[in-house]
Amino acid sequence: MSSPDNSLTPHLTLGIGLTYVCLIVLVPMAALAIRMATVPFHDIVESLNSVRVISAFKLSFGLSLLAALANTLLGLPLAWVLARYTFPGRKVIDALIDMPFSLPTAVAGIALCGLYGPEGWLGTAFERIGVQIAYTPAGIFVAMLFVGLPFVVRTVQPIITNMDFSLEETGACLGASRWYVFRRVILPTLRPALLTGFSMAFARGVGEYGSVVFIAGNIPEVSEIVPLLIVSRLESYDFTGAGALSLVMLLASFVMLLLINMLQRRMAQ
Amino acid sequence: MSIDVIDVHKEYSGTKVLNGISLSVKTGQLVALLGPSGCGKTTLLRIIAGLEHPDSGTVLRDGIDLRTQRPGERKIGFVFQHYALFRHLSVFENIAFGLRARPKSIRPTEEQIREKVNSLLELIQLDWISKRYPDQLSGGQRQRVALARVLAVSPQVLLLDEPFGALDAKVRVELRHWLRERHKDLGVTTIFVTHDQDEAMDVSDRIVIINKGYIEQEGEPDNLYANPANFFVCDFLGTVNTLEFNGKKLYVRPHEITLSATPGGLEATVTAIRTAGQMVQVALVCNGSPITAAISHADHERLALKNGQTIYATPTVQREFPL
Numbered sequence: 182m183s184s185p186d187n188s189l190t191p192h193l194t195l196g197i198g199l200t201y202v203c204l205i206v207l208v209p210m211a212a213l214a215i216r217m218a219t220v221p222f223h224d225i226v227e228s229l230n231s232v233r234v235i236s237a238f239k240l241s242f243g244l245s246l247l248a249a250l251a252n253t254l255l256g257l258p259l260a261w262v263l264a265r266y267t268f269p270g271r272k273v274i275d276a277l278i279d280m281p282f283s284l285p286t287a288v289a290g291i292a293l294c295g296l297y298g299p300e301g302w303l304g305t306a307f308e309r310i311g312v313q314i315a316y317t318p319a320g321i322f323v324a325m326l327f328v329g330l331p332f333v334v335r336t337v338q339p340i341i342t343n344m345d346f347s348l349e350e351t352g353a354c355l356g357a358s359r360w361y362v363f364r365r366v367i368l369p370t371l372r373p374a375l376l377t378g379f380s381m382a383f384a385r386g387v388g389e390y391g392s393v394v395f396i397a398g399n400i401p402e403v404s405e406i407v408p409l410l411i412v413s414r415l416e417s418y419d420f421t422g423a424g425a426l427s428l429v430m431l432l433a434s435f436v437m438l439l440l441i442n443m444l445q446r447r448m449a450q
Numbered sequence: 451m452s453i454d455v456i457d458v459h460k461e462y463s464g465t466k467v468l469n470g471i472s473l474s475v476k477t478g479q480l481v482a483l484l485g486p487s488g489c490g491k492t493t494l495l496r497i498i499a500g501l502e503h504p505d506s507g508t509v510l511r512d513g514i515d516l517r518t519q520r521p522g523e524r525k526i527g528f529v530f531q532h533y534a535l536f537r538h539l540s541v542f543e544n545i546a547f548g549l550r551a552r553p554k555s556i557r558p559t560e561e562q563i564r565e566k567v568n569s570l571l572e573l574i575q576l577d578w579i580s581k582r583y584p585d586q587l588s589g590g591q592r593q594r595v596a597l598a599r600v601l602a603v604s605p606q607v608l609l610l611d612e613p614f615g616a617l618d619a620k621v622r623v624e625l626r627h628w629l630r631e632r633h634k635d636l637g638v639t640t641i642f643v644t645h646d647q648d649e650a651m652d653v654s655d656r657i658v659i660i661n662k663g664y665i666e667q668e669g670e671p672d673n674l675y676a677n678p679a680n681f682f683v684c685d686f687l688g689t690v691n692t693l694e695f696n697g698k699k700l701y702v703r704p705h706e707i708t709l710s711a712t713p714g715g716l717e718a719t720v721t722a723i724r725t726a727g728q729m730v731q732v733a734l735v736c737n738g739s740p741i742t743a744a745i746s747h748a749d750h751e752r753l754a755l756k757n758g759q760t761i762y763a764t765p766t767v768q769r770e771f772p773l
Contacts, residue, residue: 347534350501355603356522357551365547369538 210431217424228422229429233401234410241407242433244318245386248325253379256333257371263334264341278335281328286391293324294395316398321406324392329382336378340371373445380441387434451512451525451606451639452477453498458507460493460663467493469663470507475641475656480633482650483643485660486686491643494660495609498641499528511607527605531612533596535584541595542580545570548603570598573632590621597629601636610642614649626653647687651675659683681771691741695765702765704744705729711753715764720755736763 217225228234263275281289297304297314307314314320344367352362390408397404407430414423453475460468467490475481483491496502498509500521509516516524536544543550545567549558558566571577574594584592593613600608613629614622630653633640644650650657651671658668659682667679678684684701691707693700695716709732718734718741729744732755743763745753755761 345532345534347530347532348536350521351528351530351534351536351599352547352551353521354499354501354526354528355548355551355600357548358553361551365539365551366536369536 213424213427213431217428220421220424224421225425225428228419228425233405234426236402237405237407237410238429238433240318240321240405241387241430244322244325244406245383245389248322248329248386249379249383251322251326252329252333252382253375256330256378256382257337257375259330260334260338261341264338278331280331282331286328286389287395289327289392290324290395293320293327293392297323297396315396316400316404318404320396320398321393321404324396325386325389328389328392329385332381332385333375333378336381337371337374340374344370372448376441376445376448380438383441384434384438387430453607453639453641454510454513455494455498456508456510458494458497458504458509460490460497460502460504467663468497468504471660471663471665472507473658473665473668475639477639478637480630480640480653480655481642482654482657483641483660484647484650484657484686485645485666487645489660490663491645491660492611495528495611495641495643498607499526499609500524501528525604525606527600527603527608529593529596529600529608529610529613531615533584533592533616535592535596535599537584540581540583541576541587542567542571544584544595545599545602547599566602567598570602573601574598588621589617590625593617593625594628597632601638606639608638608640610640612644613642614644614646622649623652629653651687659686661686678769684769684771689742691743692739693741693765694737698768698770700765700767701769701771702767704731704742706765706767706769707741707743707745708764708766709743709745709749709753709755710762710764713762715762718761718763720757720759720761722757723750723755725750734761734763 259278263271263278294315295301297307297320299305299308299315301315304315312319314323348366348370349362352366353359357365388408390406390412393406394409397406397409399405399409407426411423411426411430414420414426453473455471455473458468458471459466471490471494473494483494485491493502497504500516500519503517511524511526521528536547539547546563549563549566552558567580568577571580574597576591576594576598579587579591584595587595593616614626617625626649642653654671656668657671657674659666659674661682667674667683669677674683675687678687681690681701684690689704691702691704693702693716716736718736720732721735721740722733724731724733725747730747730750732743732745732750734741734743741763753761
């Protein structure tokens with residue numbers, strides 16, 4: 182918004198906004214980059230170039246992507262049901278959706294571990310059909326699923342609530358099937374929100390630590406995620422190694438979110 | 451195609467919205483459902499379209515019971531009050547929607563679709579904006595696109611919910627004349643809902659006046675105005691004064707009152723005069739209650755009316771309603 186009578190206001194708000202973003206977001210990231218700039222390049226490459234590191238990266242990004250995808254597919258019908266239908270227990274479910282937001286991640290981790298662990302009742306049930314969840318990538322996936330769900334539901338739900346019902350009715354009156362209306366009317370309307378929810382769930386999955394480490398088992402090259410690797414390097418005073426991992430993680434996350442943002446902008450046009 | 455609504459009842463959580471509505475619309479007619487907001491007229495329209503189900507009663511199209519037919523099967527087109535255009539689709543694709551949505555076996559070819567859409571774009575005189583998106587259109591253009599979209603699937607009956615409600619005054623009048631012309635060309639049986647009596651009078655062949663879920667009266671616009679069946683209809687279709695005259699309670703429109711300087715009729719005091727318009731509006735107080743008379747400019751000059759002046763009012767019609 183611009184106010185022609187007081188040209189100072191937009192500059193002031195812009196200034197405050199930028200300063201805030203710099204202090205909170207940019208400076209810490211820059212500090213990391215500057216610190217790493219003093220380290221010889223081949224040292225960085227060396228500390229990254231191991232099977233253990235590469236498999237951790239694959240695991241972190243691959244599973245986050247997978248979990249975000251699953252959350253988008255499952256979150257859409259969940260958001261739909263919560264926005265469109267009234268049924269007993271709806272308010273409770275609606276409140277439960279926010280739990281992963283508010284729960285300390287370690288609590289979630291312990292709860293998931295108890296549930297899916299070898300002693301837990303879901304864990305033993307899966308064990309009977311020959312599937313092990315705890316201490317495998319599947320466990321990490323479950324944890325990421327848990328923490329990412331509210332991002333999708335909470336971004337999509339208000340769009341569904343505010344969606345003009347007459348759009349669907351128009352489709353029906355024009356003879357379109359429900360599936361056709363969903364594909365050509367509803368989905369395009371929800372697509373930007375779905376993409377936002379997806380990218381937030383993905384980002385959360387990549388950065389997730391607390392809820393993953395308990396259930397993951399952290400077996401090198403099998404179920405060890407990058408954030409854990411960073412912590413373990415810090416614990417052994419390998420600051421260069423930890424910094425190198427962090428830098429790659431930072432760049433990769435930034436590029437991915439940038440790509441999603443660009444995709445979103447293109448869709449909005 | 452004709453539409454018959456037979457004894458339709460509808461209730462929403464204990465509130466009766468429609469109380470046994472029966473209505474016949476003949477092929478090619480242009481009918482207005484007129485009533486105050488909340489009278490049930492939109493619900494009736496939605497029941498005809500199949501978007502709502504009546505609690506009892508039914509709707510026939512050419513004698514065929516529509517109860518088991520879904521909205522898309524009824525050959526009835528519905529235009530929503532706010533047009534419900536698909537924002538992410540261009541004008542062209544909006545109009546083509548109904549044709550593209552058909553199952554493969556009866557879907558027209560790409561060429562046929564283009565031909566049909568282009569002819570409709572010509573009909574609505576908007577062929578130059580076929581690539582634009584709904585957000586880039588004016589209200590009147592959106593309304594016409596919504597109409598073309600529904601005409602693309604060749605409906606036998608057209609239903610319009612407050613078609614001019616969201617437009618500004620000048621566009622509204624233009625568009626309703628345009629609609630009237632298109633109706634003449636196409637001859638599609640059309641039912642539209644409005645709360646504006648001018649609009650209903652101006653556009654329709656027949657008006658159905660609905661109030662509190664009942665049909666109060668139906669008929670040709672001129673006839674309804676001249677011979678209202680009850681006070682509600684009389685009041686809804688224009689200004690009406692209630693006068694005590696010769697011991698009878700009369701309902702008289704402003705132009706049905708003559709004013710005279712010579713004693714006779716009802717004694718009244720002039721409180722305000724408004725000369726802007728085709729008639730001069732004279733506000734009077736008669737036996738303590740306000741009434742309005744509309745007289746010609748010639749009469750106004752002859753009487754030389756002034757505020758506070760005493761004048762004699764005589765009704766020229768003896769309209770009474772049983773209480």
